[in-house]
Amino acid sequence: DTSCYLAKEAGRNRIHEHTTADQAVIQRLQEGNIISKIHTALKQEHFVCYAQKICDTTPNGGNECDTPNYEILIRLQDAKGQIHAPYTFLPAAERYKLAYKIDHWVIKKSLSQMASIQNKFGWISINLSGQTIAHEETYNVIVSAIKRSGMPADKLCFEITETAAITNPRIGLAFLNKLRELGCKVALDDFGTGLSSYEYLKKLPVDILKIDGQFIKNMLDDKLDLAMVKSINEIAHLMGKKTIGEFVENPEIFAKLNEIGIDYGQGYHLHKPCSVQSLIETYQASGAIQGV
Template sequence: MTISLLPRSFRARLVGAGLIVGAVVLGLLFITNLLLIERYLDHQTNARTEASHDPLTQVFNRRAFETHLQAVLGDSATHPVVVLYIDLDQFKAVNDSCGHAAGDELLVGIAQRLSARVGRRFLARLGGDEFGVVLTGVDETHGAGLAAEIIAEVRGTPFIWEGRSYRVGASIGVASSKAAGLSPKALMIAADTACFGAKELGRNRVRLFDPNEEYFRQRDEDLRAISHIDEALAAGRFVLFQQRLMPLSEGLPAHAEVLLRVRNAEGGIEPPGAFIRAAERYNLMGYIDRWVVEACCRQLAAWQAQDTAPVVGRLAINVSGASLSDERFPDFVASTIRDNGVDPERLCFEITESCAIASLEAALGFIDRMRKMGASVALDDFGSGLSSFAYLKRFEVDYLKIDGLFVSHLDRDPADRATVAAMVTLARANGLRTVAEFVSSAAILEACEGLGIDYAQGFHCHRPEPLAALVPAEAC
């Protein structure tokens, strides 16, 4: 039994005080937990917002757009879906001339005006200066009407930066699930394609996707071609062929031009054909050029390791305008040659006259870099430009490949003969070797010899063959 020496009243007050302290502590713990829960919920909300919203403009981002589009397309049988693909016109000019801060402010302002215009409809920034809107339960006509309102809204208010006024517009592509299908990817590609078509028509306009229109049929073929290119690059289905050049004078070294072919799904070999045009249009030629350079260097290195000599001393590789304009391409070529231990003198790089003139400074730099390294350079399709003769003095190349347009009737067209004769005279004066392309008959070959052309190339001389055919069978 415990006996307390404290008075009963004091003990009562002490117990009461303890209860009060306990209540206060419990209250503080409760409030703390509430604050922690609130902070956690805020964090979760912010995390969801960051995952679904563009941090700059605060509208939805591309991921949220695609997720929403997938969801609404599930009901599109009863509620048609229309996508608006919006690409700002003249945004790059503002961003480049005024800086990224101006570009960001412009995008924020555009997003706010778009939000006000589209109301409760789903708006997202798809990337860069591109936005998208999803409409449900309406047709293309309604979508085109809203698109026209958006263009008027964007163009209606100039962008002011540091006291200067800039006018920005918009090109908009409109595609419906009825026309493009129920795949989110297909619907977005269709709207994007229509947007590109609007830009090609002059910008600041609306274009509706119509799968039966020739423009969109061609674009669909291009997209299939691009897919073909991606698959060929990934699966290693590109194959190198070559076409030998015939020397027309004794003592001239033998050369061959490298050609690209594709192995199809059945194992057959196809020329690149239409998909090269698509590759040029969609900036994929740079990837193809790099693949060809690497493959050629690997093959030359393999022959060297096997102590096998091909029947030609030099391989000519075509360089596209995209690679010519790529300031990193010369370094790539140099490092690839070095890494494979290839003699640069065994390579020649062909650039077309039109590409060289279009990217004059880049072409001059590329030519200088390759020749200093020990490689040769050929100016292809010479004569196709309006100022061929005027530019020739600036291009310090080794070979002049005469455009087949002047060669194909050389045996019977006096004007072509006179033009080619002038080209040959000019080439000799500049210390260049000449190559006649499209030599398809004995009569044309004889005319080339009579004009003093150094090399002939065409089906009459040599047909395209696999690159391996350059090594004699007994050497394999």
């Protein structure tokens, strides 16, 4: 397909032998199209905030947990109304240094939306890329969004990956400490994937560990994964940190999280992501909020 495409681009009626360089050309062309869509989405509000519950694992938790927490996710809605998952555009955004612009948009938009139902959740969690952590305006964007929305800082949790935090350790540590001084929580995402995870855990100012979903989803059948989950949970609690188990895909996994003592669960068994707007409308329909 690649050879056919490039032969047509070169003027048709010719043979083109495929090389690895050709594939790189195609990738750049595809990414150029994606980048154009990202710029358009930022200008015309084509990005959409989604939310997924993070539920307490106690008997009162689960699908019907009274006061859930939410992770804020992002989707891109194209001109035809089709919704695109983040894996289709975030990698290109990272490579072309646009990730921080998307994160800043999510911070401002999600706070303005979720503030209207702030009495219905414990906290919301927002992902930050390494670019965003290092960007000089990020802290000011967060402070400004808090003031504009009226969202209390202690209802905000910012998720980072180990890689994002240690790309520039000095800047990363300073930024995370400022967030916590502001009153926000910090969560370390996909914990357990790095060989040096425990070493960095002692240095990073985080409140919550999100245990990598690859361990969670296989732990009922894999004794090693189960041992890893138990170990991470025990060490986190010894350090005074809360834990979240990702990829909760069935009731058996959720029950196991409760048995192990993990604090929260997240996954499709508990809640499928929905748009923040539809979440607000659900609360409105139930009479849970007024005047929104």
